[in-house]
Amino acid sequence: MRHDRPRPPHHRRLSPAPARRDERAHVPADCAQVRVLYGTPPPAHANRGRLPRRIGDAAPMLKLVRRTDSNHWHIRGTLRGVRVRESTGTDSRPHAEAVLARRQQEILDRATFGEARTATFAEAVNLYLDLGGDARYLMPLVDRWGTWRLAAITPLEIARAGREIYPGRKASTLDRQLYTPVISVLNDAAHAGLCAPPKIRRPKIETRRVEASDDATIDAILAATGKIEWKPGSKGEARMIAARARLRALVLMMTLTGCRVAEAIAVRARDVNLDATPPDVLFRDTKNGDARRAVMPPELAAAIRALPAIDTDEPLLGYASRYTAARAIRRAADAAGVPPVGPHRIGRHTFAARLLNNGATLKDTKEAGGWKTLSVVDRNYGHLERSRVETAVLAAADTRLTRPPTAPSAKVIDFKGKK
Numbered sequence: 001m002r003h004d005r006p007r008p009p010h011h012r013r014l015s016p017a018p019a020r021r022d023e024r025a026h027v028p029a030d031c032a033q034v035r036v037l038y039g040t041p042p043p044a045h046a047n048r049g050r051l052p053r054r055i056g057d058a059a060p061m062l063k064l065v066r067r068t069d070s071n072h073w074h075i076r077g078t079l080r081g082v083r084v085r086e087s088t089g090t091d092s093r094p095h096a097e098a099v100l101a102r103r104q105q106e107i108l109d110r111a112t113f114g115e116a117r118t119a120t121f122a123e124a125v126n127l128y129l130d131l132g133g134d135a136r137y138l139m140p141l142v143d144r145w146g147t148w149r150l151a152a153i154t155p156l157e158i159a160r161a162g163r164e165i166y167p168g169r170k171a172s173t174l175d176r177q178l179y180t181p182v183i184s185v186l187n188d189a190a191h192a193g194l195c196a197p198p199k200i201r202r203p204k205i206e207t208r209r210v211e212a213s214d215d216a217t218i219d220a221i222l223a224a225t226g227k228i229e230w231k232p233g234s235k236g237e238a239r240m241i242a243a244r245a246r247l248r249a250l251v252l253m254m255t256l257t258g259c260r261v262a263e264a265i266a267v268r269a270r271d272v273n274l275d276a277t278p279p280d281v282l283f284r285d286t287k288n289g290d291a292r293r294a295v296m297p298p299e300l301a302a303a304i305r306a307l308p309a310i311d312t313d314e315p316l317l318g319y320a321s322r323y324t325a326a327r328a329i330r331r332a333a334d335a336a337g338v339p340p341v342g343p344h345r346i347g348r349h350t351f352a353a354r355l356l357n358n359g360a361t362l363k364d365t366k367e368a369g370g371w372k373t374l375s376v377v378d379r380n381y382g383h384l385e386r387s388r389v390e391t392a393v394l395a396a397a398d399t400r401l402t403r404p405p406t407a408p409s410a411k412v413i414d415f416k417g418k419k
Contacts, residue, residue, distance in 0.1 A: 062104055064088070064096050075100055080111040102147075121145040121153060124189035131188055136289050137177040138185075140165050150186065150195040158182055158200060171203040179203065210380050212353035213346045217338050218255055221329070221346065222248060224336035228328075242308050246317045247328050249303040253317075254347030257294040258369035259283055261326060261343035265319040270312040274301060283370070292370040352377070356384040 062077040062084055073088045073096035084107075088099040110118040125142055129135060144161055145153055162174045169177075179202050186198040225248040229240075253264050263283045271282040279296040286292060296304070307316065319325040326343050333341050348369065355365045362385055366377045 062100060064093075064100055072096075075103060079104060079107050082107050082111075119150050119189065119194040121148050121150060121185070124150055124185050124194060127192055127194075128185045128188045133184060133188070134181070134289065137181045141178075141181060141185075150189055153182070153186070155200050162203075171205045174203050175205060205379070207379060209383060210349045211345060212349040213255075213341055214350075215354075217336075217341070218251070218346060218350065220336040220338050221332045221341075222251055224332045225251065227335050228331055242318075243328075245303070245306050245308075246319070247332060249300070249307060250317050250319070250325060251329065251332070251346065252300045252303050253281070253296075254343060255350050256297050256300050257281065257283075258348050258351035259294070260287060260348060261322045263287070264347075265315060265317055265322060265325050267316045268313055269310050269316050272296075272304060272316060274305065286370060288370070288372040290370065290372075294368075294370075349380075352381045353384055356381060356388065359388075361385065 062075050062079050064073045065076050066072075067074055070087070071091040073090065073093065075084050075086050075088060077084055084103065086103075088096040090096050090099070106118065122142055122145075125138055125146075141161070144165070158178065162169075162178050166174055166178065179200065183198055183200055183202075186195060186200075189195050190197040226244050228244060228247070250261075250264055253259060253267075254261065263286055266285045267281060267283065271284065273280050273282075279301040280293050281296055282291060282293050284291045304316070310316070310318075317325070319328075322343070329343055329346065330340055333339070352365050352369060355368060356362075360368070362374060362377050362382060365371075365381065366374050369377075371377050
């Protein structure tokens with residue numbers, strides 16, 4: 001018979017005293033489960049039935065089973081009212097037990113702490129997509145953080161992910177492909193009450209004045225496209241003529257529509273409508289993911305009509321990659337005797353500068369060139385519009401000095417608007 005009375009001082013206990021029943025009464029029924037999940041063995045009394053069962057406790061745990069039609073281990077059972085019937089995705093028993101432990105921990109934590117503290121990044125991404133979010137650039141992030149809790153995605157972790165997923169990329173690339181999607185997902189999750197509003201500082205994007213080519217440089221490059229020679233015997237005469245025509249069409253398409261070099265070489269013959277008024281071209285594969293249709297000036301339409309006939313599904317300009325196209329443009333610049341220029345300079349930058357110098361606004365330029373946001377256009381080309389505005393302000397001030405003097409009006413208007 002066990003006595004809970006204090007023993008005399010001369011009696012020494014050789015082993016620790018067992019826990020008293022009143023000390024065990026407050027231990028939850030899931031204590032053994034939680035301890036197993038965190039890698040510590042359950043107490044000795046957990047399996048001897050000494051824990052008092054409370055009304056409504058869910059004692060059964062999840063278990064691993066094997067189906068006859070699959071080699072993988074599957075999780076079956078109900079825990080805290082959550083019925084689980086899913087595959088572990090592995091035929092290894094140790095790996096399956098690790099998946100089982102993680103799944104049990106998720107269910108127990110969600111039942112204990114609530115959904116707001118246990119929501120994962122994958123769940124937040126699904127919510128973001130259900131609300132109409134853009135799926136671009138999300139796959140690398142889901143692969144890295146899919147099972148992570150939202151609270152674990154800190155600014156330090158985001159910066160670390162940027163160095164590992166996009167090593168050596170510019171700040172503008174990190175802002176577009178990493179910070180923008182992460183902040184969008186976390187904002188929607190915060191509005192749904194799954195996490196706190198994110199406080200993430202975007203990388204500082206260096207503001208630099210872009211350089212555009214003038215029309216004289218473009219004309220010199222176009223004239224040089226008909227003079228480029230290849231090694232003797234490497235191409236036939238007909239193929240050389242076709243290559244010159246494709247290079248001319250490439251330069252005109254980039255500088256007159258504002259497309260990127262990758263968008264230009266992705267154009268198929270079916271994307272060009274020369275019968276429309278005015279003719280137009282459809283750019284399907286754009287950088288921001290939104291297809292856009294651009295009108296073609298007569299000079300560009302004539303250059304496309306001069307191309308050799310091809311099937312509708314073949315690339316219109318015939319370049320294998322943007323690198324071969326950029327190399328051809330550099331060869332034309334060398335032949336023209338102008339400084340080396342890149343495709344973006346003679347294309348997108350020159351297109352935007354030409355529009356703004358001819359009176360178009362930043363919003364007009366954004367719509368014509370297919371930029372995603374107005375802030376990008378303002379950051380890169382806003383100085384061109386501001387210089388034009390300053391010129392207009394000075395011109396208006398000059399008219400004040402040159403106009404003839406006029407007599408002041410005899411009408412007086414008081415502050416109430418009465419004459």
